[in-house]
Amino acid sequence: MLIINGLQTKDVCIDDTKRYLAPTITLQPKPARGYDIFIMDKRVPIRLSCDATGTPPPRFKWVKYDRNGENPVDLDPNDDRVTMDGGNLEVGDPEDPGMKAETAQERVEESDEGLYQCIAENTFGSALSKKVNASIAFLDAFSWVERKIDSYQIGEKVVLNCDPPNGVPSPYPAIYWTFGMPGDPKGPRNPVVYSDRVLQDVQGNLVFANIQEQDSRDYVCNVPNAYIGEVKTSPIFEVTVNTNRPAPTRGPSWVYKPPQSKEVLRTKILQLKCIAEGL
Structure with a gap:
């Protein structure tokens, strides 16, 4: 042998x-x-x-x-x-x-x-x-059910945590956020437009590097699973931005930075992401 x-x-x-x-x-x-x-x-x-x-x-x-x-x-x-x-x-x-x-x-x-x-x-x-x-393939429901109502001072760094349910395949790559105006009977259905100030981190959380008055909206985290044809939606995040005092300035700091080393197979696409906040 x-x-x-x-x-x-x-x-x-x-x-x-x-x-x-x-x-x-x-x-x-x-x-x-x-x-x-x-x-x-x-x-x-x-x-x-x-x-x-x-x-x-x-x-x-x-x-x-x-x-x-x-x-x-x-x-x-x-x-x-x-x-x-x-x-x-x-x-x-x-x-x-x-x-x-x-x-x-x-x-x-x-x-x-x-x-x-x-x-x-x-x-x-x-x-x-x-x-x-x-x-x-499966997708559980969100483990929390209460509407979240939060008030922030203009210029703050704000992170809305999605905390997605368990699923196969992993829900993280497919997560997306939508928004709507408070009281809209249709709910938050408009896709969030990302920018240098408004981003989504690798865990699916919505990050405001410095929140502004126009960010006073309702938000939901959406978790789709194409294999079973379902989308699970989080309870609403009701965000209010206070403008009663000016936002303090501050230097930039990391919200998320890529690891110092990362292995990737040859011919595969390497994607890196970094998020910073400041004002």
């Missing part, structure tokens, strides 16, 4: 007419685009693809681990909820032909969450794919 770059292989035999090769993974199962996990919509089966080369051609099987990457179980192709076609895998309840079109059938369940790995095997060895973490 030889082990080369993590590949388990038996002795390779060569005759005058054919070369025998242990499998090599050529197509890795991939998570959702832009995420490090495979995000499951309950209405859609899990679909993962894997491919490998080898001589003779390899056979494929899939192993599922629990959420902690433990307790591996070979998936059974004879299971009604499992379909395997070469290295392609589909997991989920069979489609119910009697289900009404306007009713969304849930085809995956919490027990389907975990890590999935493809294994290609032939007589001369085996190759293991990377593990893919599959999690069901």
Whole structure:
């Protein structure tokens, strides 16, 4: 038995007419685009693809681990909820032909969450794919429900904390803020326009570097989840700016600055953000 770059292989035999090769993974199962996990919509089966080369051609099987990457179980192709076609895998309840079109059938369940790995095997060895973490998309509600009423002095630094609910995928990249005038029956529906003075930090909080009279409005933090088609909205932040005395001047200071070092994969986009306040 030889082990080369993590590949388990038996002795390779060569005759005058054919070369025998242990499998090599050529197509890795991939998570959702832009995420490090495979995000499951309950209405859609899990679909993962894997491919490998080898001589003779390899056979494929899939192993599922629990959420902690433990307790591996070979998936059974004879299971009604499992379909395997070469290295392609589909997991989920069979489609119910009697289900009404306007009713969304849930085809995956919490027990389907975990890590999935493809294994290609032939007589001369085996190759293991990377593990893919599959999690069901969800978005909780905001944990606080009371309207927040706050008064600030003109020129102050103000941070409205979103405190978004838990969700998969992570809600932070998608958070956005809207505003409205107090008493508007339609509520805060206008997108906040960001500037050097009004910004959103990496935690989704709304930052006023120095708040002004025109910022006296109602604000809400919006957290969308495109996978389940929902948007959760925070209770209203009712902001009042007092102008009874002039704003004191002050030098600039950091509200948020990027880390001193950050790792990024080659060919990927690197984004850095800094926020300062002062008057």
